[in-house]
Amino acid sequence: MPWLPCLAxxxxxxxxxxxxxxxxxTVDELYQSQTIVTGQGEENRQIGFKACLDAVLVRVSGDQxxxxxxxxxxxxxxxxSFVAGFxxxxxxxxxxxxxxxxTHDRPHDLTCLYKPDVxxxxxxxxxxxxxxxxxxxxxxxxxxxxxxxxxxxxADDQRGAPMRESFANAxxxxxxxxxxxxxxxxxxxxxxxxxxxxxxxATLDQLARKAGADQALAGSIIWSDKELGxxxxxxxxxxxxxxRWQVRGVSFDEAFRVAIRGAAQVLSGNGQxx
Numbered sequence: 049m050p051w052l053p054c055l056a057x058x059x060x061x062x063x064x065x066x067x068x069x070x071x072x073x074t075v076d077e078l079y080q081s082q083t084i085v086t087g088q089g090e091e092n093r094q095i096g097f098k099a100c101l102d103a104v105l106v107r108v109s110g111d112q113x114x115x116x117x118x119x120x121x122x123x124x125x126x127x128x129s130f131v132a133g134f135x136x137x138x139x140x141x142x143x144x145x146x147x148x149x150x151t152h153d154r155p156h157d158l159t160c161l162y163k164p165d166v167x168x169x170x171x172x173x174x175x176x177x178x179x180x181x182x183x184x185x186x187x188x189x190x191x192x193x194x195x196x197x198x199x200x201x202x203a204d205d206q207r208g209a210p211m212r213e214s215f216a217n218a219x220x221x222x223x224x225x226x227x228x229x230x231x232x233x234x235x236x237x238x239x240x241x242x243x244x245x246x247x248x249x250a251t252l253d254q255l256a257r258k259a260g261a262d263q264a265l266a267g268s269i270i271w272s273d274k275e276l277g278x279x280x281x282x283x284x285x286x287x288x289x290x291x292r293w294q295v296r297g298v299s300f301d302e303a304f305r306v307a308i309r310g311a312a313q314v315l316s317g318n319g320q321x322x
Contacts, residue, residue, distance in 0.1 A: 078180070078223060079162040081107055084155055088136055093158065097127040097134075100160035107222055108167055109176045110316025112309050117174060130170065133161040179316045185225040186265040186284075186311060187256035188215060191241045194271040200241040203228040211300065218304040222312045229259045249285035265311050269303055272296070282307045282321075286314050293321035 081103035085096040101124060102115040114120065123130075137157040168178055190201040192211065201208040212228055219226055234240065237255060239247060245268055252264035267282040275297035283292045291314045295306040310321030 075164060075180075076161070078108055078178075079104065079164055079167055080159060081162075081221070082157055082159045084139070085158045086153055086155060088156060093134075094128060096158040097131055097160065098124040100158065101127040101130060103221060104160065104162055104167060105171060105174070105176075106309075106312075108178045109171055109318070110179045110222065110312040111176050111318040112313050112322065113318070114171075114174055114176060119174065123170065130162060130166050131160050132163045132166065135159050135161075176318075183222075183224050184262035184315060185227060185260070186263060187227050187229055187252075187259040187261035189229065189244055189247070189252050189255070189264055189266040190215075191245050191268045192270075193241075193268065198241050200231075200234060200239070200244050201228060202231040202234065204231055211304075214300050215304045215307075218301070218308045221305075222308055224308050224312060226265070226308075227259055227261050229255065233259055249283060249290055253285060265307060267307060269300070278303050280304075280306060282310055284311055284314055291320060 081100040083096045083099040083103065085092045102120070105114045106112055135158075137159070139155040139157060164178070171177055188201065190211070192199055192201060192208070199205065199207055201211055203212070208228075215226060215228075233255060234244065237251075239255075244266075247266070249264060249266065252266050256262065256264040263285070265282065265284050267280060269278050269280045271277075272279050277297035278300060279294070279296045280298070280303035281292065281294045283290060285291070291310070293306070293310045295303060298306070306321075313319065313321045
């Protein structure tokens, strides 16, 4: 199995890997979401509206549990009524049409725009609320292992380039911000890929600030032949409490999406990631 990630399609919410922190100037950015649909027909648009509703509620609140609530079914049935505007982008733009179906079946990014005075009452009805505070910048302390190969992910190690790109892509749906530590920072702290796995979060939070971040998100990702995918463990501390969560048998991309979703869950005050 190569070190390249399994490039699963990011279906919902990928709007920018380095989005600005949320503030009054970026409320419009916060209250939008994106999904991939086939063509621009009404039937697929309605399907897209449902996916975008799920995504924007999570994006605004940070609460990953909302799409699983039973009352979401009724909200999805009228998902289009919450949309203030939408736009399409042809994912094959610039590639000539080469079949008899023309543009009908071409994949498009569907971006849905929402208004706070529409979405906030929906969140309230679900027992949630918007998270408008600036997102903290997270320093990623990650150990990767595949068979005999293992290393700590740093900003300047070429082995980690695909991982860094995949991790950055995972931040867009939730407008999170991340940095990767320089190798020199780890070595100066006498940390390598073995000791990093056991470093306490207080130490890593201190290193995160030296790396230009607010706090640390630590983890490991290990290839498992048995699981036919990666096993990823994540940890983050908030208010003197340590949170841990795991995902098994997934692609690189999904492992990093789980990391960011879990961090958003904790940082937004919504408790333990699932």
